[in-house]
Amino acid sequence: MQGQSLLPINVLTGFLGSGKTTLLNRWVNQPSMRNTLVVINEFGDIGLDHQLITHSDEQVVIEMSTGCLCCTLRGDLSRTLQEALDDIAAQDKPQPSRVVIETTGLAEPTSLLKLLMTDHWLAHRFKLDSVVCCVDAANGLATLDAHWESQQQIAVADKLLMTKTDLASEEGVSQLANQLAKLNPAAEQWQVINGELSADLLVGAGLYGGDTKGFQVEQWLKAGSYAVHQADTHPDAFSAPLNRSPLSTHPPGGSPHSDGINAFCFSVNELIEPDALESWLDILMSLMGDKMLRIKAIVHLTDREAPLALHGVQHIFHPPASLPANSVGDRVSRFVFITQNVAPDTVAELYNFFHSSKEVD
Numbered sequence: 001m002q003g004q005s006l007l008p009i010n011v012l013t014g015f016l017g018s019g020k021t022t023l024l025n026r027w028v029n030q031p032s033m034r035n036t037l038v039v040i041n042e043f044g045d046i047g048l049d050h051q052l053i054t055h056s057d058e059q060v061v062i063e064m065s066t067g068c069l070c071c072t073l074r075g076d077l078s079r080t081l082q083e084a085l086d087d088i089a090a091q092d093k094p095q096p097s098r099v100v101i102e103t104t105g106l107a108e109p110t111s112l113l114k115l116l117m118t119d120h121w122l123a124h125r126f127k128l129d130s131v132v133c134c135v136d137a138a139n140g141l142a143t144l145d146a147h148w149e150s151q152q153q154i155a156v157a158d159k160l161l162m163t164k165t166d167l168a169s170e171e172g173v174s175q176l177a178n179q180l181a182k183l184n185p186a187a188e189q190w191q192v193i194n195g196e197l198s199a200d201l202l203v204g205a206g207l208y209g210g211d212t213k214g215f216q217v218e219q220w221l222k223a224g225s226y227a228v229h230q231a232d233t234h235p236d237a238f239s240a241p242l243n244r245s246p247l248s249t250h251p252p253g254g255s256p257h258s259d260g261i262n263a264f265c266f267s268v269n270e271l272i273e274p275d276a277l278e279s280w281l282d283i284l285m286s287l288m289g290d291k292m293l294r295i296k297a298i299v300h301l302t303d304r305e306a307p308l309a310l311h312g313v314q315h316i317f318h319p320p321a322s323l324p325a326n327s328v329g330d331r332v333s334r335f336v337f338i339t340q341n342v343a344p345d346t347v348a349e350l351y352n353f354f355h356s357s358k359e360v361d
Protein backbone atom coordinates (compact mmCIF):
# COMPACT_ATOMS: atom_id res chain seq x y z
CA MET A 1 0.00 0.00 0.00
CA GLN A 2 1.47 3.25 -1.25
CA GLY A 3 1.26 5.41 1.92
CA GLN A 4 2.46 2.91 4.47
CA SER A 5 6.16 3.15 3.77
CA LEU A 6 6.26 6.94 3.86
CA LEU A 7 7.50 8.73 6.95
CA PRO A 8 4.76 10.70 8.72
CA ILE A 9 5.17 14.46 9.05
CA ASN A 10 3.35 16.46 11.67
CA VAL A 11 3.20 20.19 11.13
CA LEU A 12 3.00 22.29 14.30
CA THR A 13 1.78 25.79 13.60
CA GLY A 14 0.16 28.67 15.50
CA PHE A 15 0.58 32.39 15.78
CA LEU A 16 3.57 34.09 17.43
CA GLY A 17 3.81 33.20 21.09
CA SER A 18 0.89 30.80 20.99
CA GLY A 19 2.82 28.07 22.82
CA LYS A 20 4.27 25.94 20.00
CA THR A 21 7.72 25.50 21.53
CA THR A 22 6.25 24.81 24.95
CA LEU A 23 4.08 22.08 23.45
CA LEU A 24 6.91 20.67 21.36
CA ASN A 25 9.08 20.36 24.44
CA ARG A 26 6.50 18.14 26.10
CA TRP A 27 5.61 16.38 22.90
CA VAL A 28 9.06 15.09 21.96
CA ASN A 29 9.79 13.79 25.43
CA GLN A 30 6.90 11.35 25.43
CA PRO A 31 7.74 7.67 24.86
CA SER A 32 5.64 7.38 21.71
CA MET A 33 7.66 10.20 20.13
CA ARG A 34 11.03 8.47 20.44
CA ASN A 35 12.94 8.62 17.15
CA THR A 36 11.39 11.89 16.09
CA LEU A 37 13.27 14.26 13.84
CA VAL A 38 12.29 17.78 14.81
CA VAL A 39 12.69 20.73 12.44
CA ILE A 40 12.21 24.18 13.88
CA ASN A 41 11.80 27.09 11.50
CA GLU A 42 12.56 30.47 12.97
CA PHE A 43 12.95 34.01 11.71
CA GLY A 44 16.26 35.73 12.20
CA ASP A 45 19.87 34.67 11.97
CA ILE A 46 20.09 33.20 15.41
CA GLY A 47 17.16 31.06 16.33
CA LEU A 48 16.59 30.28 19.97
CA ASP A 49 13.65 27.93 20.01
CA HIS A 50 15.69 24.85 19.12
CA GLN A 51 17.87 25.49 22.17
CA LEU A 52 14.75 25.43 24.33
CA ILE A 53 13.87 21.93 23.25
CA THR A 54 15.14 19.33 25.66
CA HIS A 55 15.32 16.00 23.95
CA SER A 56 16.74 12.52 24.29
CA ASP A 57 19.67 11.10 22.34
CA GLU A 58 17.27 9.29 20.07
CA GLN A 59 15.98 12.54 18.68
CA VAL A 60 17.56 15.04 16.36
CA VAL A 61 16.52 18.66 16.52
CA ILE A 62 17.52 20.89 13.65
CA GLU A 63 16.87 24.52 13.15
CA MET A 64 16.13 26.38 9.94
CA SER A 65 16.43 30.10 10.49
CA THR A 66 16.96 33.25 8.42
CA GLY A 67 13.63 32.91 6.70
CA CYS A 68 10.28 31.30 6.62
CA LEU A 69 9.62 27.84 5.19
CA CYS A 70 6.45 29.08 3.61
CA CYS A 71 8.27 31.67 1.52
CA THR A 72 12.05 32.10 1.32
CA LEU A 73 13.18 28.67 2.51
CA ARG A 74 11.03 26.48 0.29
CA GLY A 75 13.93 24.84 -1.51
CA ASP A 76 15.77 24.25 1.73
CA LEU A 77 13.42 21.82 3.42
CA SER A 78 14.28 18.82 1.29
CA ARG A 79 17.99 19.58 1.54
CA THR A 80 17.78 19.98 5.32
CA LEU A 81 15.87 16.74 5.78
CA GLN A 82 18.13 14.89 3.37
CA GLU A 83 21.25 16.03 5.24
CA ALA A 84 19.70 15.20 8.60
CA LEU A 85 18.77 11.67 7.49
CA ASP A 86 22.27 11.17 6.03
CA ASP A 87 23.86 12.35 9.28
CA ILE A 88 21.68 10.02 11.31
CA ALA A 89 22.65 7.11 9.07
CA ALA A 90 26.37 8.05 9.26
CA GLN A 91 26.19 8.02 13.06
CA ASP A 92 24.50 4.60 13.07
CA LYS A 93 21.51 6.05 14.89
CA PRO A 94 18.09 4.55 14.21
CA GLN A 95 16.28 6.24 11.34
CA PRO A 96 13.49 8.50 12.60
CA SER A 97 9.97 7.16 12.57
CA ARG A 98 8.39 10.62 12.41
CA VAL A 99 9.20 14.22 11.53
CA VAL A 100 7.72 17.20 13.36
CA ILE A 101 8.06 20.63 11.74
CA GLU A 102 7.41 23.70 13.87
CA THR A 103 6.61 26.65 11.61
CA THR A 104 7.24 30.28 12.36
CA GLY A 105 4.37 32.11 14.00
CA LEU A 106 3.64 34.01 10.79
CA ALA A 107 3.71 31.03 8.47
CA GLU A 108 0.97 30.30 5.99
CA PRO A 109 0.84 26.54 6.38
CA THR A 110 -0.78 25.96 2.99
CA SER A 111 2.55 26.85 1.40
CA LEU A 112 4.29 24.19 3.46
CA LEU A 113 1.60 21.61 2.65
CA LYS A 114 1.97 22.46 -1.04
CA LEU A 115 5.71 22.03 -0.76
CA LEU A 116 5.28 18.56 0.75
CA MET A 117 3.22 17.61 -2.31
CA THR A 118 5.25 19.26 -5.05
CA ASP A 119 8.85 18.65 -4.05
CA HIS A 120 9.72 15.38 -5.75
CA TRP A 121 12.11 14.16 -3.05
CA LEU A 122 9.76 15.08 -0.19
CA ALA A 123 6.64 13.68 -1.86
CA HIS A 124 8.30 10.28 -2.32
CA ARG A 125 9.48 9.96 1.26
CA PHE A 126 6.97 11.67 3.51
CA LYS A 127 3.24 11.81 4.08
CA LEU A 128 1.33 14.48 5.94
CA ASP A 129 0.04 12.98 9.18
CA SER A 130 -1.51 15.99 10.89
CA VAL A 131 -1.51 19.76 11.09
CA VAL A 132 -1.63 20.84 14.74
CA CYS A 133 -2.36 24.49 15.49
CA CYS A 134 -1.86 26.25 18.83
CA VAL A 135 -4.23 29.12 19.56
CA ASP A 136 -3.52 31.35 22.53
CA ALA A 137 -6.74 31.41 24.56
CA ALA A 138 -5.80 34.69 26.20
CA ASN A 139 -5.31 36.58 22.89
CA GLY A 140 -6.96 34.30 20.38
CA LEU A 141 -9.95 36.38 19.25
CA ALA A 142 -7.92 39.60 18.96
CA THR A 143 -5.24 37.76 16.98
CA LEU A 144 -7.87 36.31 14.69
CA ASP A 145 -9.25 39.78 14.02
CA ALA A 146 -5.87 41.26 13.26
CA HIS A 147 -3.98 38.53 11.42
CA TRP A 148 -5.01 36.62 8.36
CA GLU A 149 -2.15 34.14 8.95
CA SER A 150 -3.76 33.08 12.21
CA GLN A 151 -7.08 32.36 10.48
CA GLN A 152 -5.40 30.33 7.81
CA GLN A 153 -3.40 28.34 10.35
CA ILE A 154 -6.64 27.46 12.13
CA ALA A 155 -8.62 26.75 8.97
CA VAL A 156 -6.27 24.08 7.64
CA ALA A 157 -5.52 22.34 10.95
CA ASP A 158 -6.58 18.82 11.90
CA LYS A 159 -6.16 19.49 15.63
CA LEU A 160 -6.66 22.80 17.42
CA LEU A 161 -5.03 23.33 20.78
CA MET A 162 -6.30 26.21 22.89
CA THR A 163 -3.23 27.05 24.94
CA LYS A 164 -2.87 29.24 28.03
CA THR A 165 -6.39 28.49 29.16
CA ASP A 166 -5.11 29.19 32.67
CA LEU A 167 -4.88 32.87 31.64
CA ALA A 168 -8.35 33.13 30.09
CA SER A 169 -11.84 33.25 31.57
CA GLU A 170 -14.17 30.31 31.06
CA GLU A 171 -16.38 32.53 28.93
CA GLY A 172 -13.42 33.66 26.83
CA VAL A 173 -12.37 30.05 26.20
CA SER A 174 -15.90 29.12 25.24
CA GLN A 175 -16.19 32.09 22.82
CA LEU A 176 -12.90 31.14 21.25
CA ALA A 177 -13.97 27.50 20.96
CA ASN A 178 -17.12 28.59 19.11
CA GLN A 179 -15.14 30.77 16.80
CA LEU A 180 -12.67 27.99 16.05
CA ALA A 181 -15.55 25.64 15.29
CA LYS A 182 -16.92 28.14 12.78
CA LEU A 183 -13.59 28.48 11.04
CA ASN A 184 -12.84 24.78 11.11
CA PRO A 185 -15.78 22.58 12.09
CA ALA A 186 -13.97 19.27 11.64
CA ALA A 187 -10.86 19.90 13.70
CA GLU A 188 -10.63 18.30 17.12
CA GLN A 189 -10.27 20.89 19.87
CA TRP A 190 -8.18 20.43 23.00
CA GLN A 191 -7.40 22.73 25.90
CA VAL A 192 -3.77 22.75 26.95
CA ILE A 193 -1.90 24.32 29.83
CA ASN A 194 1.87 24.53 29.50
CA GLY A 195 1.93 21.97 26.73
CA GLU A 196 0.55 19.13 28.87
CA LEU A 197 -1.17 16.84 26.40
CA SER A 198 -0.61 13.28 25.27
CA ALA A 199 1.30 13.25 21.99
CA ASP A 200 -0.90 10.37 20.83
CA LEU A 201 -3.80 12.82 20.52
CA LEU A 202 -1.86 14.95 18.08
CA VAL A 203 -0.88 12.37 15.49
CA GLY A 204 -2.72 10.06 13.13
CA ALA A 205 -5.05 12.43 11.26
CA GLY A 206 -3.80 11.38 7.83
CA LEU A 207 -5.46 9.11 5.29
CA TYR A 208 -3.09 6.27 6.12
CA GLY A 209 -3.41 5.20 9.72
CA GLY A 210 -0.09 3.37 9.86
CA ASP A 211 0.97 -0.21 9.27
CA THR A 212 -1.77 -1.86 11.25
CA LYS A 213 -4.69 0.46 10.65
CA GLY A 214 -4.57 0.89 6.86
CA PHE A 215 -6.81 3.58 5.42
CA GLN A 216 -8.92 5.57 7.89
CA VAL A 217 -11.20 7.21 5.40
CA GLU A 218 -14.03 8.56 7.57
CA GLN A 219 -11.68 9.94 10.19
CA TRP A 220 -9.58 11.63 7.54
CA LEU A 221 -12.44 13.25 5.62
CA LYS A 222 -14.78 14.03 8.56
CA ALA A 223 -17.40 15.02 6.01
CA GLY A 224 -20.15 14.85 8.64
CA SER A 225 -18.70 17.86 10.47
CA TYR A 226 -19.43 20.27 7.63
CA ALA A 227 -22.59 21.85 6.30
CA VAL A 228 -23.50 19.57 3.41
CA HIS A 229 -24.46 20.83 -0.03
CA GLN A 230 -25.66 18.44 -2.66
CA ALA A 231 -25.02 18.50 -6.35
CA ASP A 232 -28.02 19.14 -8.51
CA THR A 233 -27.87 16.01 -10.64
CA HIS A 234 -31.32 16.47 -12.14
CA PRO A 235 -31.28 16.12 -15.96
CA ASP A 236 -32.63 19.69 -16.39
CA ALA A 237 -29.67 21.15 -14.57
CA PHE A 238 -27.94 22.28 -17.76
CA SER A 239 -30.86 24.46 -18.83
CA ALA A 240 -31.28 26.06 -15.42
CA PRO A 241 -29.81 29.56 -15.03
CA LEU A 242 -26.25 29.47 -13.71
CA ASN A 243 -27.00 31.88 -10.90
CA ARG A 244 -29.77 29.83 -9.34
CA SER A 245 -28.96 28.76 -5.81
CA PRO A 246 -29.53 25.07 -5.18
CA LEU A 247 -27.59 25.43 -1.95
CA SER A 248 -29.83 27.70 0.02
CA THR A 249 -29.36 25.59 3.16
CA HIS A 250 -25.87 26.77 3.99
CA PRO A 251 -25.47 28.99 7.02
CA PRO A 252 -25.31 32.75 6.44
CA GLY A 253 -21.88 34.21 5.58
CA GLY A 254 -18.71 34.50 7.57
CA SER A 255 -18.42 35.65 11.14
CA PRO A 256 -16.55 38.84 12.11
CA HIS A 257 -13.36 36.83 12.62
CA SER A 258 -13.53 34.60 9.58
CA ASP A 259 -12.36 36.93 6.80
CA GLY A 260 -14.29 34.93 4.24
CA ILE A 261 -13.07 31.50 5.28
CA ASN A 262 -15.68 28.93 4.44
CA ALA A 263 -15.63 25.21 5.20
CA PHE A 264 -18.25 22.98 3.60
CA CYS A 265 -18.87 19.53 2.19
CA PHE A 266 -20.20 19.07 -1.34
CA SER A 267 -21.72 15.68 -2.02
CA VAL A 268 -22.72 13.93 -5.22
CA ASN A 269 -25.15 11.04 -5.04
CA GLU A 270 -24.33 9.38 -8.33
CA LEU A 271 -21.17 8.09 -9.95
CA ILE A 272 -19.13 10.89 -11.52
CA GLU A 273 -17.81 10.89 -15.09
CA PRO A 274 -13.99 11.15 -14.88
CA ASP A 275 -13.93 13.86 -17.58
CA ALA A 276 -16.53 15.94 -15.75
CA LEU A 277 -14.52 15.64 -12.52
CA GLU A 278 -11.32 16.67 -14.25
CA SER A 279 -12.91 19.65 -16.03
CA TRP A 280 -14.61 20.80 -12.84
CA LEU A 281 -11.45 20.61 -10.72
CA ASP A 282 -9.40 22.22 -13.51
CA ILE A 283 -11.70 25.21 -13.72
CA LEU A 284 -11.93 25.54 -9.94
CA MET A 285 -8.15 25.48 -9.64
CA SER A 286 -7.50 27.86 -12.50
CA LEU A 287 -10.16 30.39 -11.46
CA MET A 288 -9.75 30.26 -7.69
CA GLY A 289 -6.93 27.86 -6.79
CA ASP A 290 -5.24 30.39 -4.55
CA LYS A 291 -8.44 30.59 -2.50
CA MET A 292 -8.69 26.84 -1.98
CA LEU A 293 -6.89 26.39 1.32
CA ARG A 294 -7.46 22.65 1.52
CA ILE A 295 -9.55 20.13 -0.40
CA LYS A 296 -10.12 16.51 0.59
CA ALA A 297 -12.42 14.15 -1.23
CA ILE A 298 -13.56 10.57 -1.57
CA VAL A 299 -14.76 10.15 -5.14
CA HIS A 300 -16.72 7.38 -6.87
CA LEU A 301 -16.22 7.37 -10.63
CA THR A 302 -18.20 5.70 -13.40
CA ASP A 303 -15.17 3.85 -14.76
CA ARG A 304 -13.86 2.17 -11.62
CA GLU A 305 -15.12 0.08 -8.76
CA ALA A 306 -12.73 1.40 -6.11
CA PRO A 307 -13.15 4.92 -4.71
CA LEU A 308 -10.37 7.49 -4.99
CA ALA A 309 -9.05 9.77 -2.27
CA LEU A 310 -8.05 13.26 -3.41
CA HIS A 311 -6.08 15.75 -1.37
CA GLY A 312 -5.30 19.22 -2.67
CA VAL A 313 -3.88 22.49 -1.43
CA GLN A 314 -4.50 25.57 -3.57
CA HIS A 315 -3.62 24.63 -7.19
CA ILE A 316 -1.85 21.42 -6.27
CA PHE A 317 -3.24 17.91 -5.90
CA HIS A 318 -1.54 14.78 -4.59
CA PRO A 319 -1.72 11.89 -7.03
CA PRO A 320 -5.12 10.28 -6.25
CA ALA A 321 -4.93 7.31 -3.88
CA SER A 322 -7.00 4.28 -4.81
CA LEU A 323 -8.91 2.98 -1.79
CA PRO A 324 -10.05 -0.60 -1.26
CA ALA A 325 -13.52 -1.09 -2.78
CA ASN A 326 -15.17 -1.70 0.60
CA SER A 327 -13.45 1.10 2.53
CA VAL A 328 -16.35 3.57 2.23
CA GLY A 329 -19.87 2.79 3.41
CA ASP A 330 -21.77 4.16 0.41
CA ARG A 331 -21.21 5.27 -3.19
CA VAL A 332 -21.68 8.98 -2.44
CA SER A 333 -18.76 11.21 -3.45
CA ARG A 334 -17.88 13.78 -0.82
CA PHE A 335 -15.66 16.83 -1.28
CA VAL A 336 -14.58 18.86 1.72
CA PHE A 337 -13.56 22.40 0.78
CA ILE A 338 -11.85 24.90 3.06
CA THR A 339 -11.82 28.10 1.08
CA GLN A 340 -11.35 31.82 1.35
CA ASN A 341 -14.04 33.89 -0.32
CA VAL A 342 -15.39 31.03 -2.39
CA ALA A 343 -19.09 30.38 -1.82
CA PRO A 344 -20.46 26.83 -1.87
CA ASP A 345 -22.89 27.98 -4.58
CA THR A 346 -20.05 28.77 -6.95
CA VAL A 347 -18.49 25.35 -6.48
CA ALA A 348 -21.86 23.66 -6.97
CA GLU A 349 -22.84 25.69 -10.03
CA LEU A 350 -19.57 24.87 -11.76
CA TYR A 351 -20.05 21.21 -10.90
CA ASN A 352 -23.59 21.26 -12.27
CA PHE A 353 -22.37 22.93 -15.43
CA PHE A 354 -19.76 20.28 -16.20
CA HIS A 355 -21.94 17.41 -15.05
CA SER A 356 -24.78 18.58 -17.30
CA SER A 357 -22.44 19.26 -20.23
CA LYS A 358 -21.34 15.63 -19.99
CA GLU A 359 -24.96 14.51 -20.10
CA VAL A 360 -25.78 16.43 -23.29
CA ASP A 361 -22.60 15.38 -25.15
Ligand SMILES: Nc1nc2c(ncn2[C@@H]2O[C@H](COP(=O)(O)OP(=O)(O)OP(=O)(O)O)[C@@H](O)[C@H]2O)c(=O)[nH]1
Nearest residue numbers: 015016017018019020021022105163164192193194
Ligand atom coordinates in the same frame (compact mmCIF):
# COMPACT_ATOMS: atom_id res chain seq x y z
N1 LIG B 1 0.49 30.74 31.47
C1 LIG B 1 0.83 30.00 30.41
N2 LIG B 1 1.90 30.34 29.69
C2 LIG B 1 2.21 29.58 28.61
C3 LIG B 1 1.44 28.45 28.24
N3 LIG B 1 1.98 27.92 27.10
C4 LIG B 1 3.05 28.68 26.80
N4 LIG B 1 3.19 29.68 27.71
C5 LIG B 1 4.21 30.74 27.71
O1 LIG B 1 4.00 31.57 26.56
C6 LIG B 1 5.22 32.06 26.06
C7 LIG B 1 5.34 31.75 24.58
O2 LIG B 1 5.37 30.34 24.43
P1 LIG B 1 6.19 29.63 23.29
O3 LIG B 1 6.04 28.16 23.50
O4 LIG B 1 7.59 30.16 23.21
O5 LIG B 1 5.38 30.12 22.04
P2 LIG B 1 5.75 29.94 20.48
O6 LIG B 1 4.48 29.74 19.77
O7 LIG B 1 6.80 28.89 20.31
O8 LIG B 1 6.33 31.37 20.17
P3 LIG B 1 7.10 31.89 18.82
O9 LIG B 1 8.31 31.01 18.64
O10 LIG B 1 7.41 33.31 19.14
O11 LIG B 1 6.12 31.82 17.71
C8 LIG B 1 6.30 31.39 26.89
O12 LIG B 1 6.71 32.30 27.89
C9 LIG B 1 5.61 30.21 27.53
O13 LIG B 1 6.16 29.85 28.78
C10 LIG B 1 0.29 28.11 29.03
O14 LIG B 1 -0.47 27.16 28.75
N5 LIG B 1 0.04 28.92 30.08
